[in-house]
Amino acid sequence: MVAIPAAFLLVFFVAPNALLLSASFQKTQAQQLTNELTLSNYAFLFTRPLYLEVFARTLLVGVSVGLVDILLGFPLAYFLVRTRSRWKGLLIALSLAPLLASVVVRTYGWYIILNRFGVANDALLGMGIIEERIPFMPSTGAIVIGLAHALLPYTVLSIMGSLQGINPNLESAAMSLGANRTRTFFNVVLPLALPGVAGGFLLVFSIAISAYATPAILGGPATQVAATAIYNFIIQLLDWSLGAALAVVLIVSTLLLLYAASRVGTKKAAL
Amino acid sequence: MNFTRWRANHAPWAGLRLFVILVYVFSLGPILITAAVSFNSGNRSFFPPRGFSIRWWERAFAPEWLEPLWFSIKLGSLTALAATLLALPMAFALHRYRFRGRDALLALTLGPLMLPSLVTGVGLLQLFELLGLREYVGFTALIVGHVVICMPFAVRTVAISLSTLPPNLELAAASLGATRWATLRHVVLPLIKTGVVAGAVFAFIHSFTDVNLSIFLARPGEIPITVKILGFLEFGFAPTLAAVAVITLLLPLVLVAIVERVSGLGDFIYGDRK
Numbered sequence: 001m002v003a004i005p006a007a008f009l010l011v012f013f014v015a016p017n018a019l020l021l022s023a024s025f026q027k028t029q030a031q032q033l034t035n036e037l038t039l040s041n042y043a044f045l046f047t048r049p050l051y052l053e054v055f056a057r058t059l060l061v062g063v064s065v066g067l068v069d070i071l072l073g074f075p076l077a078y079f080l081v082r083t084r085s086r087w088k089g090l091l092i093a094l095s096l097a098p099l100l101a102s103v104v105v106r107t108y109g110w111y112i113i114l115n116r117f118g119v120a121n122d123a124l125l126g127m128g129i130i131e132e133r134i135p136f137m138p139s140t141g142a143i144v145i146g147l148a149h150a151l152l153p154y155t156v157l158s159i160m161g162s163l164q165g166i167n168p169n170l171e172s173a174a175m176s177l178g179a180n181r182t183r184t185f186f187n188v189v190l191p192l193a194l195p196g197v198a199g200g201f202l203l204v205f206s207i208a209i210s211a212y213a214t215p216a217i218l219g220g221p222a223t224q225v226a227a228t229a230i231y232n233f234i235i236q237l238l239d240w241s242l243g244a245a246l247a248v249v250l251i252v253s254t255l256l257l258l259y260a261a262s263r264v265g266t267k268k269a270a271l
Numbered sequence: 272m273n274f275t276r277w278r279a280n281h282a283p284w285a286g287l288r289l290f291v292i293l294v295y296v297f298s299l300g301p302i303l304i305t306a307a308v309s310f311n312s313g314n315r316s317f318f319p320p321r322g323f324s325i326r327w328w329e330r331a332f333a334p335e336w337l338e339p340l341w342f343s344i345k346l347g348s349l350t351a352l353a354a355t356l357l358a359l360p361m362a363f364a365l366h367r368y369r370f371r372g373r374d375a376l377l378a379l380t381l382g383p384l385m386l387p388s389l390v391t392g393v394g395l396l397q398l399f400e401l402l403g404l405r406e407y408v409g410f411t412a413l414i415v416g417h418v419v420i421c422m423p424f425a426v427r428t429v430a431i432s433l434s435t436l437p438p439n440l441e442l443a444a445a446s447l448g449a450t451r452w453a454t455l456r457h458v459v460l461p462l463i464k465t466g467v468v469a470g471a472v473f474a475f476i477h478s479f480t481d482v483n484l485s486i487f488l489a490r491p492g493e494i495p496i497t498v499k500i501l502g503f504l505e506f507g508f509a510p511t512l513a514a515v516a517v518i519t520l521l522l523p524l525v526l527v528a529i530v531e532r533v534s535g536l537g538d539f540i541y542g543d544r545k
Contacts, residue, residue, distance in 0.1 A: 005422070008418070016397065075294065079288070100524055101519070102520075119308075210387030
């Protein structure tokens with residue numbers, strides 16, 4: 001019964017990834033893979049300052065996006081879980097609606113805002129706050145803002161999942177026993193919500209490090225990340241070996257992050 | 272006393288509310304600004320917009336943009352259909368039976384959700400080249416890739432709706448003389464219809480909004496709208512693009528609104544709790 005879908009995934013999902021793994025140990029010569037086995041691709045990536053910088057920037061982007069999304073997503077998730085507003089359903093839908101739009105479209109909004117002749121510069125000039133236009137992009141900061149914006153719904157979903165399991169009476173109980181709001185939050189709510197927070201952070205981290213569109217739009221040649229570097233290797237330089245090696249590094253990092261997330265995060269029970 | 276004070280003292284809640292409003296501005300602002308700019312009359316973005324014009328919208332409905340849009344719709348629909356058909360037996364097997372190798376099959380099914388789709392895109396490109404199928408890079412390769420990355424969504428939604436069925440339902444049907452196929456056809460399938468439709472819709476949206484995989488498998492003339500927009504951005508800003516962006520944003524929104532009306536899609540967004 002499952003032979004057809006399983007075979008489909010073996011041929012078009014497992015085989016391509018296995019091919020990449022093997023290509024990462026092969027040399028590319030004259031834009032063709034050779035049969036010579038080597039570790040030089042990895043050695044190259046981990047010794048060149050340019051690519052060390054790409055790794056560092058990718059990690060920095062992943063961590064920053066995770067932190068920003070937790071800081072923005074936690075209050076929103078808490079509000080959505082606890083509010084008694086009759087608009088609750090609509091508010092939840094609005095907070096998730098951005099997922100329906102492609103990252104390209106949502107990042108494009110930031111392009112309109114941040115580019116040299118964009119909305120932010122127009123507004124700041126208009127208000128007399130700045131005298132000259134500021135180049136907000138291309139920059140790593142712009143990439144972080146764009147990705148944090150694109151991935152916020154994932155942290156909101158993850159944190160809402162764990163907050164929903166907390167009985168609101170626990171908070172009332174803590175306060176009736178003399179804890180103030182701050183103590184209640186840090187000693188009762190936060191520890192109980194921690195799996196959702198950590199799970200959300202790691203999920204967003206893992207998506208952010210392999211994102212292509214946002215760094216391609218809001219970044220530039222000087223702010224390369226792993227995904228844009230892979231694209232350059234494969235499409236522009238036709239260097240399969242280095243592209244594959246970088247892809248394997250990305251796979252391993254992603255799997256480690258998701259493994260960590262599955263250990264701390266709320267368990268998925270559907271399957 | 273503290274409890275009553277907590278109820279009476281709304282200051283922290285008001286502060287939270289203000290913060291939440293700011294988060295919504297951050298989240299929806301760029302999308303609204305994009306929409307505003309598309310009605311701009313100047314040939315670059317001005318904010319606040321200067322004048323009102325629909326000339327960028329007229330240009331957005333030129334073949335240059337309608338073709339990739341139509342391409343994405345075809346790609347998404349075929350992907351949704353194929354992914355759902357492949358997902359049905361998979362979800363049944365994983366949900367109903369305990370067998371040797373089930374964990375491996377589960378990992379295989381959810382794998383595309385775990386590994387970066389960018390990497391799968393590169394791997395598929397390499398596979399097609401290696402097999403000498405270079406001329407199939409484009410529509411065919413895109414369908415194959417999109418089905419791979421969209422299948423987990425369909426499998427999960429179908430599995431969620433299977434888990435809501437009463438366990439003795441099929442036994443009851445069987446004891447009343449229904450064959451296995453008749454049970455499936457007349458009892459199980461009608462009951463999980465919502466889950467199947469939801470899975471197909473998620474698959475369509477995931478395909479329609481994908482860019483990480485598509486950038487490697489598209490080719491001139493066979494290019495999804497997201498990749499087309501991305502490529503066009505290299506030439507800098509044009510308000511036409513804002514109009515195109517709004518169109519591609521409205522399509523999934525309308526689709527979800529329709530399906531939500533018909534069959535209550537919301538349950539599946541965090542359906543794990545059901």
